[in-house]
Amino acid sequence: MSEVPVRLSVNGRTHEVDVEPRLLLVHLLRDRLGLTGTHVGCDTTSCGACTVHLDGESVKSCTVLAVQADGCEVTTIEGLADGDALHPVQEAFWEDHGLQCGFCTPGMIMRAVDLLAHDPDPTEEEIRRGLEGNLCRCTGYHNIVRAVKDAARHPHAGRIPAPGVSADGAGAGRELAQEGLGA
Amino acid sequence: MTAIETPQADGRHVGRPLKRKEDPRLITGRATYVDDLNPVGTLWMAFVRSPEAHATITSIDASAALAREDVVAVYTAEDLDLAAPLPMAWAPPGIDLNVPEHWPLARGRVAHVGDPVAVVIGEDRYSVVDAAEDVIVEYEPLPVVTDPEEALRDEVLVHPDLPSNTVHEWSLGGGDLEAGFAEADVVIERRIVNHRTAGGAIEPRAVLAEERAGHLTVWSSTQIPHFLRLFLSIMLDLSEERVRVIAPEVGGGFGSKLQIYGEEILAAWAARKLGRPVKWCETRSEAMMVTHHGRDQIATVRVGAKRDGTVTAFHARILADLGAYMMLLTPMVPSLGAFVMSGCYRFPAVQTDIVGVMTHKFATDAIRGAGRPEATHMIEVALDQLAVELGLDPLEVRRRNFIPADAFPYETAIGITYDSGNYQGTLDKLLEHVDVEAFRAEQERLRAEGVHRGIGFCTYTEICGLAPSRAVGPSAFGLQGGGWESALVRVHLTGAVTVYTGTSPHGQGHETGFAQIVADRLGTDPQLVEVIHGDTSQGPNGLDTYGSRSLAVGGEAIARAADKVVARIRRFVAHKLEAAPEDIELRDGRWIVRGSPDKGFTLPEVAGLAYIPEDIPQDMEPGLEEVAFYDPGNFVFPFGAHAAIVDVDPETGKVTLVRYVAVDDCGPAINPLLIDGQVHGGIVHGVGQALYEQVVYDESGQLVTGTFVDYALPTAAELPSFETDRTETPSPVNSLGVKGVGEAGTIAASAAVANAVMDALRPLGVTYLDMPYTPMRVWNAIQEAAR
Ligand code: FES
């Protein structure tokens, strides 16, 4: 099959690749760029394990062709933390035990960040409806919802990359971390 | 209500809600699942699967596929030179099982939709799928049977080369059933259908195999790497020490990856044949079709009782639809339910009679709870039906039959000994959270507004911690293996600790919980204890993860290995301090002579004594590591009380779960955070079955629910947050006092929801309805009752 050139930025790095027109964005990310944090859990756009951000909006990357991402900016789970500083949503998933097997988690976190970007102070019902397109078989969603609620207390939970660099963001991040029960 | 307060006694880590050591890699996308591995030169597999439920294969033409540039090989059953068929590991003494041969590729005839006919191997993930579509297979359709009751009549044979569709008959009972029914004031009988479900792990199955210099390495998304190594060795006729199986990060299992799948064997076989790594990643559509299903039982339950609700006899006759082939534990699963057919009650006579039958569907096997959710559903739904019949409060009926807290260890009518329990205690605790009287008033008020709200309870006990070998082994229950677990605890020279467990987690959090156990015993921090699992080349032999066994069996093995290391620590320190080993104790992170805290050694210092043994006696071994194997003396029996509250909209039939409260008792908590997580997920698995999920085949054997669009896993939007609480009744079986909790939520939830739905529907004239409570089914039942 003849290939077409695609130029896109992923987690701040520009890539120029030739791809089959039918190549899915998720497979470009995983198999060509080695970003395996984005997962595939279904073939009907149902599970959300493949969720990434495309020009700042969360999308299911199994339902986007790589060629459609030409000229776009993509953020994956690997691009969420700022160096060693976890993004507040990552931090909250850890604190609140919002994951078990972890397979849905990258997609769930990317979706939650987008949810908080659009609605910085969601109710439980809004969180639940906002996560409807992401399936988790392990957690029963209870702790995922809790994590999103807790992350919302951080002033920049909807922002990418992690806001820890700003003074208020870092302070809030520390506060969250200290409240955690863990070691 | 969140996790109960756990005292943080003297710097101990056991009992604390430590956040997970696993999570940093998982929340940053740095974990390694099978599909994340791509060794250079990897080939891809795709399957040609039968679209027919039953047919003779008349021809296979692979020439077009083979003509493709990037196709390396196409194989059919004729090409396979395996030394044995796929395994079924249950042979109950004295019972004849009628089991069809099952091969990774169909031999001349297919028996379910998705039965693999050929495998195509090529260079690329996408093009190998195209090539599979180029393989032309001709089928001669044969008659199909999908209904288990029809299959029993043997008019259509699932496998025409076998005499019957019936696989086996198996019974377990105790007490005088006839006398029990004779002395009953009332006898009720219900037909209770527990429909077919899917495991639904979000990571589909995946396997990658590679052979180098006669050594085979297989990475598989499996719960059972050690069993897979054994069966690879048998089926490929390869000496076991040359086979290494790695279960890297595994994205959920729920029993569906407690299996030896043909695709795993084929990947390994092809990798050896072609001399290149071979990989296969299941699509979700394949997973729905050919990753084993669960449940699918039709039970006829008879209960005899006195007018005051005291049960005198309980009889369950179960017809189990096992599907077309007997996989690893397929026919055994219903029997697991028979062990707890007494529930948490003093039933004087209990009998379970099981008939397993084949149909042209995919195999059923263990799915979260495996037999115990079905049994619990029967018992708890039947008790509610009995309560209505007698005009009694359903909780009163339960209380009247509870095994009292002072009766443990308690031998049930069938001769199983429950280790410990306090059923009244968990129910009392539940009722601290649920005010039934206030609920009834609210229910009345809402009904006037057209909202039909119902409450349902489930008080359960289950059997887990698989398993005492003498109880489950070949000459007893008939499993062709043992039930022990192993551990190795290694203290390094620096004092850092590596623990190897024979269990194989897939989301449970073993790395954290096990580290807590070891850290306390050795006097170190859990952050300095690394737990290694899921690699058969690392650590001692193991028996993997299923049946809520990892903590009660695997955790105890770790505790014992750690205790052996402690004994060594004592000897080194005693020698150095010129004291007796029995006088050495751990205090504030230092090993000291009892009563003399000024002189002592930290773990790194003890490691120095052990690994730089300049002045130990000749008869003392250097080093600081130990192995333990542990075979439990009994199963463990966790228990609890759950309540579900639902709203039913009579106009649409829609059922909404409004509130769910769970009180569980799995002994003393190692990490309450992990327990809550297991309970939450378990509840949703049961709620999903009760309200949304069902694997549906039509009469011709076509799978109707072939994707996540048709098979409705619950989403966050359908569910409330849960209220969980615990009581802690230690088990006398192991030194930690622990019981399993991975399946408990699922075992309890479907019955609690069913009883709640019935409670809501009763005023509308609906007295009994089977799951799943989909709008259509509920609406139809309401219309029917109104007629
Ligand atoms: S992989 Fe399931 S929605 Fe994309």
Ligand code: FES
């Ligand atoms: S954590 Fe396993 S699927 Fe969500």
